[in-house]
Ligand SMILES: Nc1ncnc2c1ncn2[C@@H]1O[C@H](COP(=O)(O)OP(=O)(O)OP(=O)(O)O)[C@@H](O)[C@H]1O
Ligand SMILES: Nc1ccn([C@H]2C[C@H](O)[C@@H](COP(=O)(O)O)O2)c(=O)n1
């Protein structure tokens with residue numbers, strides 16, 4: 001059984017609390033989040049032969065995270081874990097909390113960290129790969145702190161795809177993948193959440209010297225040329 005979901009309050013600054021109270025979901029509905037397949041504590045990642053190499057991929061909605069992750073997977077052989085995809089999979093398989101996740105995503109808000117981190121942890125434990133690309137995570141300081149607490153690790157590097165809002169909106173509206181959150185109303189809310197919560201995460205990793213900021217406008221291949229130096233120490237498995 002999953003533990004009770006922690007409150008957001010310790011991680012929210014007083015100046016941000018009023019806007020955030022509108023952005024984050026009511027915690028009560030998540031308090032008894034459970035899963036049918038419990039994960040043994042402290043198993044998996046830490047017991048693998050290779051120490052995990054973790055890359056976080058940040059950027060607003062439509063900034064091109066998923067597109068660039070596909071190139072990183074092809075070139076450097078990472079395991080791609082998209083937090084949004086993992087949450088959408090819970091919705092698709094009608095898991096007990098799928099409908100609450102769906103409502104949260106439709107509203108453009110962020111699912112409580114404990115839920116997302118445990119989905120990520122399960123995938124990391126199941127993977128034979130030790131190089132992970134964690135896409136769309138952390139979305140907030142609360143996400144970041146939960147990851148450190150539950151997984152007990154920090155990212156080796158952090159990519160931040162920096163894209164103007166206008167371009168992000170255009171891309172999302174043209175995406176055509178049938179996502180419930182790819183409509184103008186939800187995009188506006190997602191952008192608000194992004195603006196409110198992303199910067200402290202970026203600043204945290206910039207201070208640690210782990211941040212690679214990438215200008216995410218231009219041709220996909222040109223953007224990938226900015227990505228390559230971040231992986232200079234990684235073996236190239238296929239030239240793309
Ligand atoms: N450099 C680019 N120029 C133009 N369009 C792009 C570029 N990169 C990606 N796209 C397109 O923009 C859309 C959004 O890209 P993508 O899904 O990779 O973004 P994302 O950051 O993963 O978004 P989200 O956070 O919503 O999942 C897709 O339709 C993709 O094909
Ligand atoms: N760390 C995360 C990542 C994603 N979500 C939810 C909220 C997002 O709007 C949605 C889609 O994510 P994307 O595919 O755009 O990365 O999923 C979240 O709550 N927490």
Ligand SMILES: [Mg+2]
Nearest residue numbers: 065066082084
């Ligand atoms: Mg994506």
